[in-house]
Amino acid sequence: MSREHRRVVVITGAGAGIGRATARRFAADGDRVALLARGEEELEGAAREIEAAGGTPLVVPTDVADPAAVEDAAARVERELGPIDIWVSNAMATVFARFPDITPEEFRRATDVTYHGAVWSTRSALCRMEARDRGTIVLVGSALAYQGIPLQSPYCGAKHAIKGFFDSVRTELRSRGSKVQVTMVQLPGLNTPQFDHGRSKVPGHPRPVAPVYQPEVAAEAIHFAACHRRRQIYVGISTYYTVLGSKLAPWIAERYLAKTAVSGQQTDAPPGPQNREGNLMRPPPGDPGAHGPFDGQAHGRSAAWFATRHRTALAAGALAGVAALAAARARRLSPRG
Numbered sequence: 001m002s003r004e005h006r007r008v009v010v011i012t013g014a015g016a017g018i019g020r021a022t023a024r025r026f027a028a029d030g031d032r033v034a035l036l037a038r039g040e041e042e043l044e045g046a047a048r049e050i051e052a053a054g055g056t057p058l059v060v061p062t063d064v065a066d067p068a069a070v071e072d073a074a075a076r077v078e079r080e081l082g083p084i085d086i087w088v089s090n091a092m093a094t095v096f097a098r099f100p101d102i103t104p105e106e107f108r109r110a111t112d113v114t115y116h117g118a119v120w121s122t123r124s125a126l127c128r129m130e131a132r133d134r135g136t137i138v139l140v141g142s143a144l145a146y147q148g149i150p151l152q153s154p155y156c157g158a159k160h161a162i163k164g165f166f167d168s169v170r171t172e173l174r175s176r177g178s179k180v181q182v183t184m185v186q187l188p189g190l191n192t193p194q195f196d197h198g199r200s201k202v203p204g205h206p207r208p209v210a211p212v213y214q215p216e217v218a219a220e221a222i223h224f225a226a227c228h229r230r231r232q233i234y235v236g237i238s239t240y241y242t243v244l245g246s247k248l249a250p251w252i253a254e255r256y257l258a259k260t261a262v263s264g265q266q267t268d269a270p271p272g273p274q275n276r277e278g279n280l281m282r283p284p285p286g287d288p289g290a291h292g293p294f295d296g297q298a299h300g301r302s303a304a305w306f307a308t309r310h311r312t313a314l315a316a317g318a319l320a321g322v323a324a325l326a327a328a329r330a331r332r333l334s335p336r337g
Helices: 017-027 040-053 067-080 104-132 153-175 215-227 237-248 250-260 303-309 311-333
Strands: 008-012 032-037 056-061 086-089 136-140 181-186 232-234
Touching (some): 008 067, 008 104, 017 032, 017 040, 017 215, 032 040, 032 067, 040 056, 056 067, 086 104, 104 136, 104 153, 153 181, 181 215, 215 232, 232 237, 237 250
Parallel strands (some): 032 056, 181 232
């Protein structure tokens, strides 16, 4: 990609996990990538990786729960890098605990980062993109936007709220005939540092619900969503059955999760020392990178995501196969001359 055609990409929650992997993916295209997060050490680590991958980084320390800070960040990005082409809203925070054990302050903070952070990000991006009538906003969602699970009520509530917000904004854009694209990527359990530095009040060390995927799988899907006009993208087979289960048989999904999801989100080891306070109110020290502690269990590929990405070619191949079988059957049944 030539220098003048490099895109300007903003990624929130860019210091670790999904955001970190996504930043690297856009950098591989040579893009200019603005990195928004609270932790300066992790942002500097991300910036070094962007440069190594061929992109141009801009470190913008930002708390996305603060709408003024998000607006200031957007203005700085356009001032230093140029008009924003893509905004990836990914920042999140949660508390691993039973709902009665979560204080109002903790619940409010998790909601402000995860839900309101997406709202303020979309607002700042949309105000600029609508004026130019171009641009793409990617909201990073979750299978939990459709089906809540135990021990994550703040996160599940926020992702449900983002889904409703997403639907509303899309209908407004459609009503005005806008060319700005808003898309949502629904993700499965991922091996990110969140499970090491998320606040926890459960007896076991937090872990993602299996099957677990590497953050690069999510990064590829987010990159694809930013470059193609798909309304939603589902990643991972578990996302498909979670969404379908919540629609077709919610009572079965609820019983299954009540039985399996409490133990399924904890290891046998106790929480680490960082889990006591976590990153809810302030960023942890250091640079955690993109991966969490579950590399040995995480999948680097997703067959379901491959099928989603190549659905047109796969559908065409399936139709061609059906047609060939039908033709062969017709030849066998036709009378011989």
